Amino acid sequence: MTETVLRIEHVGVQFGGLVAISDMNFDVGQGEIVSLIGPNGAGKTTAFNVMTGFLAPTKGAVKYCGRDLRGLKPHEIADLGLIRTFQRTSVFPNDTVFDNVLIGLHRQSKLGLLAAILRLPGARASELAVRERAAELVRLVGLEARSHELAGSLSYGEQRLVGVALALAAQPKMLLMDEPVSGMNASETHTFVQLIRRIRDSGVTILLVEHDMPMVMSVSDRIVVLNYGRIIAEGPPEEIRTNPAVIEAYLGQSAKDVVKEVAAHA
Amino acid sequence: MTRVFSLVTLAFFASVPLWLKDPYLLNALITTGIFIIGAMSMNLLLGFTGQLSLGHIAFFGIGAYVSALTSLGYDVPIVGDFHIVHTPWPPIAGFALAVVISGLCGYLVGKLSFRVRGAYFVIVTISFAEVVRLVALNWVELTQGPLALTNIPSITIGLPYLGYLTLKTKLQNYYLVLAVAAVAYFLISRLVHSHYGRAMRGLMENETLAVSVGIDVTKALTLTAIISAAIAGAAGSLYAHYIRIIDPEVFAFISTVTMVIMVVSGGKGSLAGPVVGGVIFGLLPVLLRPVMAPEAQWITYGLVLIAILFVLPRGIVPALAPKLGFGRQPVKPKPVVVTELTAKEHA
Numbered sequence: 001m002t003e004t005v006l007r008i009e010h011v012g013v014q015f016g017g018l019v020a021i022s023d024m025n026f027d028v029g030q031g032e033i034v035s036l037i038g039p040n041g042a043g044k045t046t047a048f049n050v051m052t053g054f055l056a057p058t059k060g061a062v063k064y065c066g067r068d069l070r071g072l073k074p075h076e077i078a079d080l081g082l083i084r085t086f087q088r089t090s091v092f093p094n095d096t097v098f099d100n101v102l103i104g105l106h107r108q109s110k111l112g113l114l115a116a117i118l119r120l121p122g123a124r125a126s127e128l129a130v131r132e133r134a135a136e137l138v139r140l141v142g143l144e145a146r147s148h149e150l151a152g153s154l155s156y157g158e159q160r161l162v163g164v165a166l167a168l169a170a171q172p173k174m175l176l177m178d179e180p181v182s183g184m185n186a187s188e189t190h191t192f193v194q195l196i197r198r199i200r201d202s203g204v205t206i207l208l209v210e211h212d213m214p215m216v217m218s219v220s221d222r223i224v225v226l227n228y229g230r231i232i233a234e235g236p237p238e239e240i241r242t243n244p245a246v247i248e249a250y251l252g253q254s255a256k257d258v259v260k261e262v263a264a265h266a
Numbered sequence: 267m268t269r270v271f272s273l274v275t276l277a278f279f280a281s282v283p284l285w286l287k288d289p290y291l292l293n294a295l296i297t298t299g300i301f302i303i304g305a306m307s308m309n310l311l312l313g314f315t316g317q318l319s320l321g322h323i324a325f326f327g328i329g330a331y332v333s334a335l336t337s338l339g340y341d342v343p344i345v346g347d348f349h350i351v352h353t354p355w356p357p358i359a360g361f362a363l364a365v366v367i368s369g370l371c372g373y374l375v376g377k378l379s380f381r382v383r384g385a386y387f388v389i390v391t392i393s394f395a396e397v398v399r400l401v402a403l404n405w406v407e408l409t410q411g412p413l414a415l416t417n418i419p420s421i422t423i424g425l426p427y428l429g430y431l432t433l434k435t436k437l438q439n440y441y442l443v444l445a446v447a448a449v450a451y452f453l454i455s456r457l458v459h460s461h462y463g464r465a466m467r468g469l470m471e472n473e474t475l476a477v478s479v480g481i482d483v484t485k486a487l488t489l490t491a492i493i494s495a496a497i498a499g500a501a502g503s504l505y506a507h508y509i510r511i512i513d514p515e516v517f518a519f520i521s522t523v524t525m526v527i528m529v530v531s532g533g534k535g536s537l538a539g540p541v542v543g544g545v546i547f548g549l550l551p552v553l554l555r556p557v558m559a560p561e562a563q564w565i566t567y568g569l570v571l572i573a574i575l576f577v578l579p580r581g582i583v584p585a586l587a588p589k590l591g592f593g594r595q596p597v598k599p600k601p602v603v604v605t606e607l608t609a610k611e612h613a
Contacts, residue, residue: 074478170478
């Protein structure tokens, strides 16, 4: 077993009387690609918000590299290298793609205020390094042709790529992606899967929330299935594919029998 | 290009007293210049972080009072026989103190109100300005209240080889204001082009996303508020030592509104915006005065403002700069080439 990066320990979230997550308990190991799936309203985005400090859990704890994240602000969690992307608002719309990534690189510029204003010798070098890194990241996600266009003018799929470049700019050790391929066509999704693999190969652990099942099945090492705020299954894709509880959650009770029947005839 | 233009503009402003000899107009230019510095500081908050400080004049007024009191000295009873006595310091020390103390007030207001932003920040700043005005009005032992602080000394600066120079004439004060304005412009420009400026822009456009990549909201906004307030304080100090008499009216709400008009008409979020808007709305009343009745002046003032915002809703500079070849140009969308799909079809 590899080293555990993220440990979700019996996390529960309640909004007043509404239970969004009742009891969630799973680990993500170093270098894994894990997907969190489940029908709409299963609590996936809520889980993300808890992990990244946008929401405090009602009970339980999130531990990242052995450290309890309770009480940390979102930007402090980002400082630890746990970075997320968003479902919808993934870019700074009025800035160019390049400037978007530059904003994402904020954490990398450790320049003091005075040094930045007076442009001391270190400032120029630091700014150059940051710009170089930004160009590199834009290339990595394949948007160099769009580098100087306003991020808000890009297509939905391309904005997702900007979101990923932004997240990568913050130097993640672990990346949480919220429905990264929704709104992408098949060929864009295919390219995106390769990008995810490349990011993982560079040493970044990845947790995905996604609805696109073929994509989830092809990219994940492990899948965690959530329904009504609790985990109903966990395992490698081939196991999840045939798990009766999962099929029931997605297709309903009667479908389970249909699937069994189909399996029997196959 | 932009830098050359800035220098040409600076040279132009520096040349004004050479051909403009009318002391009345020069006086108008000086007070306008002081308000432009205030407007620039407001633009730093409003245009680059999106926070509207509707009590911005408080920082200006605090700067004016701190500077005036430092150079005048005071003797204030606190409790019983305990007095705080201050002997006059040179006005330049007052200027420095004005910057520091206004900046400190910016820190306090920022720290308090940036937990809740937007409308709440507007309310906190308005209240802050009103409280400070009431203090200035009622703490008579310190501020003379409505009787005003009078005989505020002019600023004296030490020049190498020239000894000390007291800036008494309009000409000297014009160049002093111009120099401070240039420094403020330079500071703001460097700040917004640094990674701090990028953090501010990120926060304004999409706060959740900015936070998610590790930008500390409170820190970035508080820092901006400090710098903005400090610059406003510097403007206030210049005002006190130029006009040489200040009363609690320096905290008037209308002055903040004037700054907002300068910033919004010129173009918030553009460096030159407050300067352009400031020149127009600072000098407009002066130019209208000889030709119109007072009522007509204010109506014209309002009409000009409405006309500008109707035709150029984003302000003069953001609308015109790209046409003249300055600043960030909107990039025309390129035709999308679908190489990937066609390649697949042929495969």
